[in-house]
Amino acid sequence: MVAPLKVGIAGLGTVGAEVVRLIETQARVLTGRSGRGIRVVAVTARSKGKKRSIDLRGVEWAKDPLALATHPEVDCFVELMGGAGDPALSAVEAALAAGKSVVTANKALLAKHGIKLAKAAEKHGGALNFEAAVGAAIPVIKTLREGLAGTGINRVYGILNGTCNYILTRMEQEGLSFAECLKDAQRLGYAEADPSFDVDGHDTAQKLAILASLAFGTKVAQSAVYVEGISSIAPEDLRAAAELGYRVKLLGVAVRTAKGIEQRVHPTMVPKSSSIAQVMGVTNAVTIDGEGIPPITLVGPGAGGAATASAVVADIADVARGIRANPFGRPIAQLRDTAKAPMERHEGGYYIRLLARDFPGTAAAIATRLAEQKISIESIVQRHPNGGAASADGKAVPVPVILITYATHEDAVRRALAAVQKDKVIRGRPQVIRIEKN
Amino acid sequence: MVAPLKVGIAGLGTVGAEVVRLIETQARVLTGRSGRGIRVVAVTARSKGKKRSIDLRGVEWAKDPLALATHPEVDCFVELMGGAGDPALSAVEAALAAGKSVVTANKALLAKHGIKLAKAAEKHGGALNFEAAVGAAIPVIKTLREGLAGTGINRVYGILNGTCNYILTRMEQEGLSFAECLKDAQRLGYAEADPSFDVDGHDTAQKLAILASLAFGTKVAQSAVYVEGISSIAPEDLRAAAELGYRVKLLGVAVRTAKGIEQRVHPTMVPKSSSIAQVMGVTNAVTIDGEGIPPITLVGPGAGGAATASAVVADIADVARGIRANPFGRPIAQLRDTAKAPMERHEGGYYIRLLARDFPGTAAAIATRLAEQKISIESIVQRHPNGGAASADGKAVPVPVILITYATHEDAVRRALAAVQKDKVIRGRPQVIRIEKN
Numbered sequence: 001m002v003a004p005l006k007v008g009i010a011g012l013g014t015v016g017a018e019v020v021r022l023i024e025t026q027a028r029v030l031t032g033r034s035g036r037g038i039r040v041v042a043v044t045a046r047s048k049g050k051k052r053s054i055d056l057r058g059v060e061w062a063k064d065p066l067a068l069a070t071h072p073e074v075d076c077f078v079e080l081m082g083g084a085g086d087p088a089l090s091a092v093e094a095a096l097a098a099g100k101s102v103v104t105a106n107k108a109l110l111a112k113h114g115i116k117l118a119k120a121a122e123k124h125g126g127a128l129n130f131e132a133a134v135g136a137a138i139p140v141i142k143t144l145r146e147g148l149a150g151t152g153i154n155r156v157y158g159i160l161n162g163t164c165n166y167i168l169t170r171m172e173q174e175g176l177s178f179a180e181c182l183k184d185a186q187r188l189g190y191a192e193a194d195p196s197f198d199v200d201g202h203d204t205a206q207k208l209a210i211l212a213s214l215a216f217g218t219k220v221a222q223s224a225v226y227v228e229g230i231s232s233i234a235p236e237d238l239r240a241a242a243e244l245g246y247r248v249k250l251l252g253v254a255v256r257t258a259k260g261i262e263q264r265v266h267p268t269m270v271p272k273s274s275s276i277a278q279v280m281g282v283t284n285a286v287t288i289d290g291e292g293i294p295p296i297t298l299v300g301p302g303a304g305g306a307a308t309a310s311a312v313v314a315d316i317a318d319v320a321r322g323i324r325a326n327p328f329g330r331p332i333a334q335l336r337d338t339a340k341a342p343m344e345r346h347e348g349g350y351y352i353r354l355l356a357r358d359f360p361g362t363a364a365a366i367a368t369r370l371a372e373q374k375i376s377i378e379s380i381v382q383r384h385p386n387g388g389a390a391s392a393d394g395k396a397v398p399v400p401v402i403l404i405t406y407a408t409h410e411d412a413v414r415r416a417l418a419a420v421q422k423d424k425v426i427r428g429r430p431q432v433i434r435i436e437k438n
Numbered sequence: 439m440v441a442p443l444k445v446g447i448a449g450l451g452t453v454g455a456e457v458v459r460l461i462e463t464q465a466r467v468l469t470g471r472s473g474r475g476i477r478v479v480a481v482t483a484r485s486k487g488k489k490r491s492i493d494l495r496g497v498e499w500a501k502d503p504l505a506l507a508t509h510p511e512v513d514c515f516v517e518l519m520g521g522a523g524d525p526a527l528s529a530v531e532a533a534l535a536a537g538k539s540v541v542t543a544n545k546a547l548l549a550k551h552g553i554k555l556a557k558a559a560e561k562h563g564g565a566l567n568f569e570a571a572v573g574a575a576i577p578v579i580k581t582l583r584e585g586l587a588g589t590g591i592n593r594v595y596g597i598l599n600g601t602c603n604y605i606l607t608r609m610e611q612e613g614l615s616f617a618e619c620l621k622d623a624q625r626l627g628y629a630e631a632d633p634s635f636d637v638d639g640h641d642t643a644q645k646l647a648i649l650a651s652l653a654f655g656t657k658v659a660q661s662a663v664y665v666e667g668i669s670s671i672a673p674e675d676l677r678a679a680a681e682l683g684y685r686v687k688l689l690g691v692a693v694r695t696a697k698g699i700e701q702r703v704h705p706t707m708v709p710k711s712s713s714i715a716q717v718m719g720v721t722n723a724v725t726i727d728g729e730g731i732p733p734i735t736l737v738g739p740g741a742g743g744a745a746t747a748s749a750v751v752a753d754i755a756d757v758a759r760g761i762r763a764n765p766f767g768r769p770i771a772q773l774r775d776t777a778k779a780p781m782e783r784h785e786g787g788y789y790i791r792l793l794a795r796d797f798p799g800t801a802a803a804i805a806t807r808l809a810e811q812k813i814s815i816e817s818i819v820q821r822h823p824n825g826g827a828a829s830a831d832g833k834a835v836p837v838p839v840i841l842i843t844y845a846t847h848e849d850a851v852r853r854a855l856a857a858v859q860k861d862k863v864i865r866g867r868p869q870v871i872r873i874e875k876n
Contacts, residue, residue: 026590030588032772033583033587034587035764138734139586139734142577142580143581145471146752147569148748148752149468151748275737278716290575291744294745295738296576296736296739299713299734299735299737304732307731314589317587321763323761325759334466334470
């Protein structure tokens with residue numbers, strides 16, 4: 001009988017407490033699956049005195065994360081404190097340097113220091129597992145790292161932030177504004193008091209950087225991700241999308257192009273019939289396009305204590321079974337540098353919403369500007385707000401015009417719209433949303 | 439540098455040829471991911487002389503599967519011949535007895551002899567990997583075996599047969615009959631000349647037996663699965679389902695109940711809003727309900743040469759990396775016996791479609807019979823085919839009546855409908871479809 005794997009856990013919030021509970025209640029199954037026992041031998045957290053629902057008798061309390069990470073009894077250091085800096089960073093580094101395995105749910109740490117940490121794991125022989133860092137219990141890391149080991153990946157994209165998907169779902173289903181839905185999300189605990197990390201796309205960007213590295217063998221780098229949030233999305237965009245057969249989702253997309261790996265986070269129109277379009281509320285989903293095979297989509301809870309703990313415990317079980325995968329799928333020496341996606345060279349279809357001052361004269365002007373940039377229009381929709389009549393004061397009423405373009409270059413779209421604005425035929429700024437085909 | 443893993447492949451159809459091709463073209467990535475090279479050293483197939491698209495120069499041709507399975511140069515025997523009996527069975531047994539690892543896509547073999555083979559793998563130390571046997575490239579085996587290692591499973595269910603889902607999708611979308619859609623499926627190569635293995639649910643049952651074992655620690659046994667096919671489904675059922683907010687799918691369902699593990703395959707009404715209801719055409723999907731966490735759904739291609747080969751190669755890569763998971767998740771000694779689900783004790787909601795001879799007298803009679811069995815009706819829909827008028831000959835026209843019941847026992851439903859038939863108030867046999875809530 002192999003000796004049990006001895007685990008030290010830093011951070012005893014909802015996730016940490018649930019990990020302790022699962023290791024105890026699922027002991028028999030875990031031993032059966034891993035071929036050896038798993039035992040929590042030491043823990044640490046900010047407050048030792050805090051009342052907790054778990055039984056920690058017989059478990060040592062380490063004085064701080066660093067002491068726990070280098071504890072001679074600990075084989076596997078579980079980091080559940082969060083944050084891209086210390087104490088998480090130095091504790092994980094210390095654990096890896098001591099040859100221990102590390103399990104973490106910390107996407108920020110990995111997006112910023114992933115390569116440095118993976119190098120340390122590679123050098124000292126420990127595992128560095130982080131299934132919970134992206135999509136919680138959705139097994140997307142394992143699928144990219146192991147399940148598609150022999151399949152080239154063309155694209156990986158997904159809904160990686162439940163807050164944004166909750167807001168967009170409510171906006172679409174109830175015709176509410178972004179601000180109203182955000183307030184509700186905050187009230188329900190889906191969004192932080194400062195929501196910018198979620199709604200501006202940075203949370204999605206961190207997760208995407210991790211997925212891109214696993215999929216394409218690039219060095220994980222949040223700085224390589226182009227990011228746009230959802231705060232500019234209006235109910236009329238969601239309404240127009242629905243009419244045109246689309247839904248708007250905040251997607252993280254990493255795709256192999258002729259110019260390299262493009263990593264981008266932005267509101268995206270996806271065909272209503274696609275798997276990703278069906279994902280509503282706080283649910284997350286990731287679609288993987290492998291070479292020569294139809295898309296694989298993984299759907300599930302992207303957050304929550306139990307879902308996150310489920311992934312953490314599975315990672316610990318892998319350590320117990322002796323699995324030592326390269327953290328980012330390939331040896332560090334094989335990972336390539338990533339440059340930031342030059343979005344002006346992005347190719348795809350576009351949704352454009354404008355407020356025309358005077359239809360149809362404006363429509364002709366817009367069409368001319370697009371034609372100058374060789375942009376082909378797939379469909380155009382305009383709707384006179386009051387049946388085309390002039391307003392009471394006799395002036396023309398601005399008319400919303402919605403255009404869907406065929407695939408084109410982003411710089412062409414930008415140039416065309418700049419010209420349209422200069423023409424002074426529209427009111428306000430045009431709304432532009434990229435289209436992602438499945 | 440570790441020596442490369444030497445692979446022998448039995449069966450060189452579409453899948454086998456694609457496995458050979460992937461191992462060659464993805465060599466660098468595979469080596470990076472596995473930590474060692476992977477080399478095809480020997481192959482065998484029914485016809486040596488057949489023209490193939492792959493380059494087999496330098497690869498030995500073994501005289502038969504058994505010779506390949508016991509070839510002293512082969513570390514990992516890949517069985518892609520299919521069939522529950524010989525030569526696949528004896529070749530896999532021989533390979534395992536020789537301490538080699540085995541990778542197979544053969545669901546029939548596993549559903550029938552899985553435990554015997556897993557025992558041999560356990561005894562002699564080889565791996566027995568079969569990701570491709572269920573859902574091809576959808577990583578459902580890995581997710582149940584490893585990804586949810588520490589999470590109790592309450593239910594696993596899915597669309598495991600593309601042929602049936604293609605037929606049901608066409609029937610629903612185009613209002614066609616089962617027979618018409620089956621013919622099209624055969625023409626397109628989605629269904630065999632003898633389609634019964636698919637449309638009668640046996641293919642789904644084999645796959646479900648494998649999933650149930652991984653999810654619940656039961657001994658894999660196709661004989662424990664209750665099976666009903668889709669040939670009795672009529673376009674009017676799909677129409678009624680749509681009106682009531684459901685879709686009809688052929689599901690394999692394995693669920694933990696107070697009476698044990700229930701394994702069943704039958705046409706099922708699923709809420710239109712569920713992830714599984716969105717899965718159309720030949721696509722497969724599996725939903726896993728873990729304890730305390732929202733459902734995880736994996737969607738993707740359930741068949742096809744490239745998708746199957748992708749899973750086979752990932753399994754080979756796991757062998758190369760030295761991963762030795764218990765084939766069914768737990769040591770054989772921990773797996774429990776399974777009894778066949780007694781469907782008369784199944785609990786759930788029911789869809790019932792009857793042809794009433796004389797409405798509303800019949801409705802009252804039916805309601806009485808259901809009430810006698812303490813079955814509560816959630817909704818009832820009846821539609822007079824011609825506005826309620828009698829037919830030209832003055833006789834009452836039979837009226838379709840559709841009932842949705844609240845959760846009840848199947849034996850109660852059976853007793854109530856037997857009484858209704860005895861009352862002679864309906865024409866023909868009632869149609870009954872079980873409802874699965876998400």
